[in-house]
Amino acid sequence: MSEAAINDFVIKLANVNGTGSASANGLLMKAIFRMGVPVVGKNVFPSNIQGLPTWYEIRVTEKGYRGRSGDVHFIVAMNAETYERDLAELSPGGVLLYDNTWPRPHFLTRPDIQVLGVPFARLCNDAFKAARSRILMKNMAYVGTVAALLNLDLDVIHQLVREMFSTKPKLIDLNLQAIALGYDYAKEHFDCPLPFSVQSRDNTAGKVMIDGNTAAGLGCVYAGATFGAWYPITPSTSLMDAFAKYCDQLRVDVDTDLHKYCIIQAEDELAAAGMIIGAAWNGARSFTPTSGPGISLMSEFIGFAYYAEIPMVLFDIQRVGPSTGMPTRTQQCDIQLCAYASHGDTRHLLLFPADPGECFEMAVQAHDLAERFQTPVFVLSDIDIGMNDWMVDELTWDDSYQPDRGKLLSTEELEKIEKFHRYLDVDGDHIPYRTLPGTHPKGAYFTRGSGHNKFGGYTEDGQAYKEVVDRLRAKWHSAASKVPAPVISPSKKKACCGIISVGSCDGAVLEARDRLEAEGLHLDYMRIRGFPFSDEVEQFVADHDEIFVVEQNRDAQLMGLLLLETDVPREKLIPILHYSGEPLDYQFVYSALQEAARVRKIA
């Protein structure tokens, strides 16, 4: 637990969903960001449309930490139903703000916190006529109160309101009025600002606030993907929404209104998988965003793409499984499934972005790798990365980039060669050449998921069959050096032990590691970014005596891959597992590492 301080505290807003709170909360976060102070925002929302508890947590972190902290210093408790729980979560010395319009019969409180009441409902009922406004404006009213209490820059807030409603200018004044209501009430009744508050800095220059799904959608645009198929599923929907938005903006001919892309809302995930396979087979870069249940449903097709060697790019925005699970909560629970999805001997390429910046980059890499290796490639994101706004370096682009279309024979090349065989390892690199329909009569071949020999012919012969699947395994293995390399962050002093982690665990792990380091526990850290594992991964496990594997699932799935695919002995690996569905916080990792180090007697 850590004390709240200037530019270093956590505010949590407890709301009911469907009441318009999300944009108000986003506005608060953006205001702090624009004041030059780094923020970490987590939106925890229910799996329905209206009426259930939702939370928005904003960590203000001058040092620019990227994970949750685990503390809550300031709660805006707008939801009576979760009030008790919200109250309990508040750190000692914290502040609770609530709507005191109606007296509460059994009002719970704690002696170690400060409670502030503002009659938001009454203020809004008095000020606004329309029923809908009265509900919506309560949110803006607490924004005003919070702004006063945290010393937020009102100009910044007003500017944000104007941008937010630029298309509905009538609403600007209404919202500004509501903000003023809350602001003025606070100034009048409370000591403003609180001891912890925000002071302007210049720590967010060159940064943007973006969510991973938007970044990945944008990445697909830059990758030159022209076809996307999907079936709506939380939390992957916004990825396709982003792709559609940017295509609409960038790829529609202004004169003719004609599109240079095609997006299809499929009838289900099986169909979405089939469509992107069809399009990729026919030479259009394609992708599908989905989540766990979608991967289960696509399993048969994934095996087909693997065996028939068709590029396939899948974004799995992971949510809490198994089954429908908690669709709006985060986990990293599809790692094992994606690594080996489908029946028979199958193995795939995985990319693990840790933030929206990497979602953008890896979206591009996924397309390159899928075409280079003619195989399914999974980008394993999650709700935390995908749907929360993260502060990251502004995305950049290298204008010299050219898509790697892999070993694709052109009409001219086909013209030259004697005879084309689809599955022949001509170059000894385990990757055969492919051709597109329509390019040349010589290029024709028959794609099938049934037994085929290296020439592409149907076979039921054991040796001919083996030859192809043996090459497939070798091809998969050769991708180890081509998937994104792990990021290794050595400890300041030489360390005998290490941490391995992945994806959205990164911020919390880095922070926990730094804090432990400050206390004298030195740990090297490797974040895995690709599968199959490269030599660096092997080296890291070889170089350390004990390795903590931090991940967000129950069954230690990443650790499982390490056991299966590297030479690491089991005794070296110590799982640290978080799977409640909330984004990981550094305190969890810190305590777990500390405890594990104690038990294992690591210096």
Added chain:
Amino acid sequence: MSEAAINDFVIKLANVNGTGSASANGLLMKAIFRMGVPVVGKNVFPSNIQGLPTWYEIRVTEKGYRGRSGDVHFIVAMNAETYERDLAELSPGGVLLYDNTWPRPHFLTRPDIQVLGVPFARLCNDAFKAARSRILMKNMAYVGTVAALLNLDLDVIHQLVREMFSTKPKLIDLNLQAIALGYDYAKEHFDCPLPFSVQSRDNTAGKVMIDGNTAAGLGCVYAGATFGAWYPITPSTSLMDAFAKYCDQLRVDVDTDLHKYCIIQAEDELAAAGMIIGAAWNGARSFTPTSGPGISLMSEFIGFAYYAEIPMVLFDIQRVGPSTGMPTRTQQCDIQLCAYASHGDTRHLLLFPADPGECFEMAVQAHDLAERFQTPVFVLSDIDIGMNDWMVDELTWDDSYQPDRGKLLSTEELEKIEKFHRYLDVDGDHIPYRTLPGTHPKGAYFTRGSGHNKFGGYTEDGQAYKEVVDRLRAKWHSAASKVPAPVISPSKKKACCGIISVGSCDGAVLEARDRLEAEGLHLDYMRIRGFPFSDEVEQFVADHDEIFVVEQNRDAQLMGLLLLETDVPREKLIPILHYSGEPLDYQFVYSALQEAARVRKIA
């Protein structure tokens, strides 16, 4: 390679499918079996209906070995298309029998074998009028020739023909005539019998010849399953056919013609999975037979059954994957998929029968375990076990058996309890009680694949969610001692090394082990029969320095499970992999073990 001898040789019949050869070949095998000499039969057929190569291999083995040997001493080469390949496969000193009706322009032969020609087509064309008879009777004609050459008991053969055509008595004489044609021709032209031939013994008493799918279907009848749903897929179809046949025979009221069972041909595998889940949820023992592609398609539902804790019995008759693969060839390639099928953290119970006898037993156990643990249970058979006739001990039944319905509350029990909570661990054994619809108002609960707490209520609370999935993991683990225990077959002398294998590998492994033992290489052998692994498995791996893991897939999937779920260090495990799709033969295992032992310098 081993020499052919009396009651110890292999005959292979190469045919074209759709020409009626299968029943002729089965007749040959049955005749030898009835003469009291053990046989091993393997039918290798194509994935079409008519016109492609098919082989039937009969190993005559007085000692009662259960696997293939790898030799071929006698080939009946009825298929000109595979003639070259068949010829090459023959062991030196072997005999090739072919149809010499038409002269072959470029007749291939080998100096080290004996070639016998019989004009089967001409004999049959002369003897029979109908076009169809002329084709079919060629098969019976070579049966006659083979009978003469191998000294088979004609009375036994005649009796088999009479039984075979008991419903179409007109065909009996026709077939006997054809047999006589071939028999007489052989007697007249060749030295009969061959040096290797069959002599009557009494080694098959108490045995039956049965295929695994039939045995499993029968097992489901004895388990008291009343509902089955399926979607046709090779090689699982005959399992449901058998269940249907026995139900029709045993469970139809003679007076009313009404059924005590229900079988539904579903519209696909997803639907089949849903149906058996619905029926099991509602208290009828149910099951579905399928193969790899079906498991892929059922993945989402499997996770639902796991998380909602609904009994589910699946038979996966494995075939060569990935994708459509070689649907009529055998592999053990779905082990990993079935162990962890579905997204999110999921883990299942697996049973591994090694022969039709165990298919029968494990079909019953699967139903007991599924209800006891309220979870999916997979019986992992394969084409070799499922579709070939195996010689096994006559199936027996203990009349005192009662189904284990698990923790299912009756109306009376519900009447007594205060309040029922579906997912509460009342007894501390990790297994909650369940209720059936319609039994009692108190028993009602809401089944869902979305987040639920231990009371069965909807939740999005991380801790409440974790409590349930932690129990699920503990429940799964507690099944280790309840799934069938491994069969451990110690070497004659104390051995430092061992073999681990599974399912249809058993016969070949045992034979290879015995032969190596005779040469002084001592190896203990454990055949795994259930997953999660029991303490015996842990003990076996702990007790041995090096362990050869013999299995039929490319990616060492069983070895993978050992790495993931036991403490065995990787260096101990040496994979021996066979995945050409042909049933495993002992020579393959023998050579691989010998070679591995040499490399590893094992005494």
Added chain:
Amino acid sequence: MTSFTKPHIRRKNEPVNKLGLVRADYDGAMSTLCAGCGHDSVTASMARAFFELSIEPHRAVKVSGIGCSSKTTAYFLREAHGNNTVHGRMPSVATGAVAANSALTYIGVSGDGDSLSIGLGQFVHAMRRNVNMLYVLENNGVYGLTKGQFSASADLGSLAKRGAPNEMPPIDPVSLALSVGATFVARGFSGDREQLVPLIKAGLKHKGFGLIDVISPCVSFNDHKGSTKSYAHTYQYYHKAVHADYVAPSKDIKVCYDEGEIMPVEMHDGGVIRLRKLEKGFDPRDRAAAMSALANAQKNDEILTGLLHIDETHPDMHALNKMEDRPLNEIPYAELNPGAAKLHDLQKGFR
């Protein structure tokens, strides 16, 4: 089974049904849908139908897929088992459940997304099998739970909330059902409980698969101007063809037969569905007639509602499979176990 957890609070003079239960005894958990969602009205109608039919709550079974609509099975009949399965696959789970115990009353609740896209195959095949259940399709033309994408039932030209028109032909569950031989096909509107409750009752009593396509507006994503699945549009265009009401078996049934406008259809339980013809000359027992009535209504931009087709003669799944009346899950093991001696006999053919 006669024991009940007694209802807790009961208002004075509150109407009770034949079981002595009040309407509130058919309630469930509190709804978490949006205020004004059509689905909540349908829930109320379903609860009322069960109440009026005096079905013991615990002798009913509720099944559903995934979606706002599918959630509603939690919001009525708290004393009935519910099975909220996976997206689009409720029909198969229902089929298995019905197969296991034919003695209960089954109601399935689904949405247009759940039934017409991911679940289309299962939906059609459950109709083809004539599984004995009532299937209520709460049709709002959108995916509510995933926030407003068009579903396959969105009408040509219907506008999305953001203004884009749908340009693909809709899949009309009623036409589809007729084309694949469903035996009870009706359409209702969440806003008209007077019509809907009797339809649900009739559907529950129909022996075989009953489909009620209920237009049930989504206030959050598809209730704006230009949407053809809005309350306003539905009120304006809907048209009642046949009013159906179920009358339980009793001596008086025959008396009804004479009334001019009333056409009786006898049910398997001895009860009767009374059809009040609103459209002249339309006979819902004639499938071809239903199809052409539907085609005509479409031409006139009318939303035809009521009981559009009924066929009480086609055997249901149990009859097709020649199953005995006793539920599968009640057959004692002793009757299912052929025994050791029989096993020996059976294996004679394997020697």
Added chain:
Amino acid sequence: MTSFTKPHIRRKNEPVNKLGLVRADYDGAMSTLCAGCGHDSVTASMARAFFELSIEPHRAVKVSGIGCSSKTTAYFLREAHGNNTVHGRMPSVATGAVAANSALTYIGVSGDGDSLSIGLGQFVHAMRRNVNMLYVLENNGVYGLTKGQFSASADLGSLAKRGAPNEMPPIDPVSLALSVGATFVARGFSGDREQLVPLIKAGLKHKGFGLIDVISPCVSFNDHKGSTKSYAHTYQYYHKAVHADYVAPSKDIKVCYDEGEIMPVEMHDGGVIRLRKLEKGFDPRDRAAAMSALANAQKNDEILTGLLHIDETHPDMHALNKMEDRPLNEIPYAELNPGAAKLHDLQKGFR
């Protein structure tokens, strides 16, 4: 693209098409189906249609699912890419392929099992999207490849090889297609190439989804007495409604218009389908009429064949998605890449 692998052997005076190719240039690998299988005749008809239309083989794409029928894409057009996908899921792969390159000619081949059970959802949704392809459904009423189980198109009362009758209503692909708004719906018979070849040609030229349901008997499992999908039964009951023939764009087209019995339908490429009405007063451009013709034929136990419905006005998937004419797979990356500067601009909203 004009280069071809020249045909190897050519008979003297063998007819050549506009490309100078002979019919054998449209052949594929040797069939591995049973001798006499209806599917082999359909294969021959498809090859002939491509030949007669003078489509360059390598500019065609063949897609299929799994089944005996689906295998046949290997048996014609050896110079065309084929994609033999997974069971029941060909429509989605085809949809993606068509989306990626609209400039090729697409033919899908499937079976009744592949299309009407496991693949029903995809089949219907591909029609709804009006994907520009011809879909040939080789309908034999059984699962051939898995050895003779009834499929969902088995007719009521049709006998299985072992004598058991089917008791579930069939799913008729033609009715289904009409009910979900398909734009080209036809039925043929493998045994009548004279009718089938022109239908295939018309279907290939139709801009949008063309369905031809071809009765194609399975000699191994469904050609016995009592089977309603046998050769004998089909010959006896089949009935031709409308003969359709495609005429390529040319100056003479207009001349044809006058002939009494001929009704011309103009195609997107400027060609014309000439419909020869065999059934009086039947206009295949009227969907409702097609439905009632179908219903009547069913009543009379007739198998209605020919072009039963065509709608050239409904936009195909490309038009619905406002795609430009150039195939997606030919748009150079330079046109797709917004560039670094743009990326900077786009992110202004993220500050």
